Amino acid sequence: MKMVNRLFTFIHPIRHLGEKNYTGKYAFIVTLGSAILLEIINSTFTLEQSVFSVIAIFWFMILIIYFSFRFGTNGGTMAVVITLGYYFYIIIIRDNNPTQVNQSIRSALFLGLAYQSIAFVIGHLKQRIDHLLEQETLQKQHLQIIMKQLPDGLIITDNQGNITHNNDHVKKILHTPIHKGLNISHITSLLHTPNTRRPVQKLQSSWLSTLRSKRTIVNQEYVIKSKNSSDKHITLSITPICNHQGQLIASVMTIRDTTIQKESEQRKDDFINMASHELKTPITSLKLYIKVLENHIKSFPTPKTKQITKSLKDQAEKLQDLAHVLLDVSYIQTGKLKLHKTTFRLDQLISEIITEMQAKDKTHHHQIETLQPLKVHADKLRISQVITNILANAVKYTNINDTINIRLTRSNGHALISVKDNGIGIPKNQHQKIFDRLYQANRTSQKSYPGMGMGLYIAKEIIDKHGGNIWVESKPKKGSNFHFSIPVE
Amino acid sequence: MPKRIIIIEDDRGVYEAMSILLEDEGYDVLVVPNGTNYAKHISAYKPHLIFLDMLLSGVDGRDICRHLKNDANTQSIPVTMISAHPSAKDSITKCGADHFLAKPFDIDELLDLAQRFTSKTN
Numbered sequence A: 001m002k003m004v005n006r007l008f009t010f011i012h013p014i015r016h017l018g019e020k021n022y023t024g025k026y027a028f029i030v031t032l033g034s035a036i037l038l039e040i041i042n043s044t045f046t047l048e049q050s051v052f053s054v055i056a057i058f059w060f061m062i063l064i065i066y067f068s069f070r071f072g073t074n075g076g077t078m079a080v081v082i083t084l085g086y087y088f089y090i091i092i093i094r095d096n097n098p099t100q101v102n103q104s105i106r107s108a109l110f111l112g113l114a115y116q117s118i119a120f121v122i123g124h125l126k127q128r129i130d131h132l133l134e135q136e137t138l139q140k141q142h143l144q145i146i147m148k149q150l151p152d153g154l155i156i157t158d159n160q161g162n163i164t165h166n167n168d169h170v171k172k173i174l175h176t177p178i179h180k181g182l183n184i185s186h187i188t189s190l191l192h193t194p195n196t197r198r199p200v201q202k203l204q205s206s207w208l209s210t211l212r213s214k215r216t217i218v219n220q221e222y223v224i225k226s227k228n229s230s231d232k233h234i235t236l237s238i239t240p241i242c243n244h245q246g247q248l249i250a251s252v253m254t255i256r257d258t259t260i261q262k263e264s265e266q267r268k269d270d271f272i273n274m275a276s277h278e279l280k281t282p283i284t285s286l287k288l289y290i291k292v293l294e295n296h297i298k299s300f301p302t303p304k305t306k307q308i309t310k311s312l313k314d315q316a317e318k319l320q321d322l323a324h325v326l327l328d329v330s331y332i333q334t335g336k337l338k339l340h341k342t343t344f345r346l347d348q349l350i351s352e353i354i355t356e357m358q359a360k361d362k363t364h365h366h367q368i369e370t371l372q373p374l375k376v377h378a379d380k381l382r383i384s385q386v387i388t389n390i391l392a393n394a395v396k397y398t399n400i401n402d403t404i405n406i407r408l409t410r411s412n413g414h415a416l417i418s419v420k421d422n423g424i425g426i427p428k429n430q431h432q433k434i435f436d437r438l439y440q441a442n443r444t445s446q447k448s449y450p451g452m453g454m455g456l457y458i459a460k461e462i463i464d465k466h467g468g469n470i471w472v473e474s475k476p477k478k479g480s481n482f483h484f485s486i487p488v489e
Numbered sequence B: 001m002p003k004r005i006i007i008i009e010d011d012r013g014v015y016e017a018m019s020i021l022l023e024d025e026g027y028d029v030l031v032v033p034n035g036t037n038y039a040k041h042i043s044a045y046k047p048h049l050i051f052l053d054m055l056l057s058g059v060d061g062r063d064i065c066r067h068l069k070n071d072a073n074t075q076s077i078p079v080t081m082i083s084a085h086p087s088a089k090d091s092i093t094k095c096g097a098d099h100f101l102a103k104p105f106d107i108d109e110l111l112d113l114a115q116r117f118t119s120k121t122n
Helices: A002-011 A025-045 A049-094 A100-149 A168-174 A202-212 A257-298 A303-333 A346-358 A380-396 A455-465 B012-024 B035-045 B063-071 B086-095 B108-122
Strands: A153-160 A164-165 A217-224 A232-242 A248-259 A342-345 A363-373 A376-380 A403-411 A412-418 A469-476 A478-486 B004-008 B028-032 B049-053 B079-083 B099-102
Touching: A002 A217, A025 A049, A049 A100, A153 A168, A153 A303, A202 A232, A202 A248, A217 A363, A217 B035, A232 A257, A232 B063, A248 A376, A257 A303, A257 B012, A303 A455, A342 A346, A346 A363, A346 A376, A346 A380, A346 A403, A346 A412, A376 A380, A376 A478, A376 B012, A380 A412, A380 A455, A380 A478, A455 A469, A455 A478, B004 B012, B004 B035, B012 B028, B028 B035, B035 B063, B049 B063, B049 B108, B063 B086, B086 B099
Parallel strands: A363 A403, B004 B028, B004 B049, B049 B079, B079 B099
Antiparallel strands: A153 A164, A153 A248, A217 A232, A232 A248, A342 A376, A403 A412, A412 A478, A469 A478
16 A cells, blocks of 8 residues: 555656656656557557557657656656657558658657647746745745744744744743744733733733734833743734735744843842942031031131032032932832822922022023913922923033023923023934933033933933923024923822 | 930941031030940930931841830930931831931931930930
């Protein structure tokens, strides 16, 4: 039975599509064998001329078509050559009349031409199919090699979320067997939120709705809990793939193991946190000593001693601000920035801050355009920090004696604070970046501006936590107009 | 008679400057640089106010505060706890401290506190 199956598989031409085996030897053996067999049958049973002709023409035509499709143009051509040889043999052996011989040879040649055309067309068709199939196989292999060697876990699903392809990294990252046909919900059920470490409940539905709306999920952070080792941090991205008609046909999910990166970030955050706390004690001591010094030199005041104690105080103040900035950044990074909300009059707070700033620094004019009385429920200290930061920036980036305009209005249930200056301004491509950590606008400008590039980053985090918005309108050399809004009570 | 203040603090830079400043303001100041034998000093010195650091080497300032507030002889002495961790405020309130100062505190606030608390106690 096995032999029959093997023979059937060997004979079946469709089974061999894609194989580039273009030999003529089987065509030679089988066609020659057929001719000999036909000769034996004819000599044994003395077939009628017409029956013999029909068999000779159609049987050999079938062989030529078969070998063309099984072994390409080589197989077909070999069958044509043997067939024509056999035809000439018959003509020479059986026809005695020279006129008939000539006529038969012409017919045979004509038939041979037709056979060769068939062999050529079918043979080339077969070879073309082989080539295309080979290309497809190669492409698949390339894709598999690429998928295998990608540093990230890769999953491809159909439009229902069933896995069609995945690489081995997925199993390593997720610590679970993944195979084709498995639904993506199996993976989403393993994910936990980074902060609370609770399972992500709604990801499955949100994932599908995201895909259907053809939106992309980029670098979403999750945690995978492990029984044997420490938790694994991953980032997950999902891209919907649509056809030319815009219909969802697949999705690509990439999973990156960010555990090492997270651990190093954690160490960095821990260090910043520790360093900013450790700075507080010497700063306290420094401030106390300055006060002691101030008291002791009160008895012999000179302009110089006054100036020195003022400078000492200012520098200690700067050091203290620096420690606060570091601590705030550390709180933000570790998700520990907490708000202590109270209800207060925002217009009064702004007035107090401006009065305090004007007392300290008389180089700029603070002009209040509008100050609508508004009550807000917010963290007073933090909001005060944001206002002070924006006002300080306005002072920093404008010339001495310039005016800074301040507005507080109500807009769509929000308190809207605007601080406008006519300073150096910010190019449009930096309007978003200035709220990023460590980003400082106008770094390339000739004049240097002190600062760590943390103020607006902290301000944005504070405003975001209040459910508000912060943004800027600005053009280089035309000044900046900073706005932020927080919900009114 | 000048009012007496005890500073229980292990950082030399802080306690030295604090004691000079408070002495300049007219207080009598005793520094206890480690928290181990504070009870003996307090009973002998009878302070009107105690400044107590939260994180002393080897001792938790909150435990000292709890002991002071549970002892009938010392419970009436106002205790101001000092810490570099503002988040510790809740736990400090729970241990019975009368006030909390977050490092780096405002010097005027310190002097104001000293004046306010010492004027209450005899």
